[in-house]
Amino acid sequence: MDFDSILDQATLAETTVALCLNGRLRAEYERVKNAVDERAAQAESSSLPGDDRLASRGPAPDPDQPELDRLVEEMRRHTVEFTLRALPRPEWTKLFADNTPRTDRQTGKRDPRDGLGVNVETFFPALVKASIVSPELTGNRWTRLYDSLSDAQFDKLATAAWNLNRVDDDVPFSLTSSPSRRNSAGS
Incomplete structure (x- = not known):
């Protein structure tokens, strides 16, 4: 491609930043996520090392997982993707x-x-x-x-x-x- 063609198509750099603008949802998500993570860590630390051949299934789903999923979806609805462009x-x-x-x-x-x-x-x-x-x-x-x-x-x-x-x-x-x-x- 020649210089003039490249120059004709020149644009300034752009990027995007996504921000959830609802702080209450973010705080609620953090509270529920911490509880889920804490239970997962407790379950992992309480499992005994040894023969796991009889373990046919993974750990049971966390009871708060549906609430966590709901909060993630709600946060997505309150998230704005900002497009920023370099200045001339x-x-x-x-x-x-x-x-x-x-x-x-x-x-x-x-x-x-x-x-x-x-x-x-x-x-x-x-x-x-x-x-x-x-x-x-x-x-x-x-x-x-x-x-x-x-x-x-x-x-x-x-x-x-x-x-x-x-x-x-x-x-x-x-x-x-x-x-x-x-x-x-x-x-």
């Missing part, structure tokens, strides 16, 4: 310029929290908002989403947005691992 370089540069690091007025030193070269309190919300392409965050949707995210959920989105823009995502290239190279070498 001019937009990325502007985002940096618009969110300069804070400095101490008395000493003139950069705020240690802003070690990445930006005001992290303003930069990351702006980055995440600008990077999410689906679902559409028009009107007050961004504010509603931002206010409903836990710090961990926001960090997942912020890390994904940062990585799209700052981590090399090109396809690894190695002549030794290239299938056509191996075939032509007689491998």
Whole structure:
């Protein structure tokens, strides 16, 4: 494929992040899952080592497994898959310029929290908002989403947005691992 054809089809990198936005369901799932895991560990530790030829069936299903399965399905209904896209370089540069690091007025030193070269309190919300392409965050949707995210959920989105823009995502290239190279070498 020639350069112009490749350039015509060029797109910015994308990734997805799935988040369950119902914290109560997540907490209930964790409670039930812990109980199931605890019973499984107890059953495993209470089984005697030795001849198991007479054991014709596996362990009995946990009585809470149907509830756990129901919670998983309910969590899926409350999970949103966010699609994030890298920003074009001019937009990325502007985002940096618009969110300069804070400095101490008395000493003139950069705020240690802003070690990445930006005001992290303003930069990351702006980055995440600008990077999410689906679902559409028009009107007050961004504010509603931002206010409903836990710090961990926001960090997942912020890390994904940062990585799209700052981590090399090109396809690894190695002549030794290239299938056509191996075939032509007689491998």
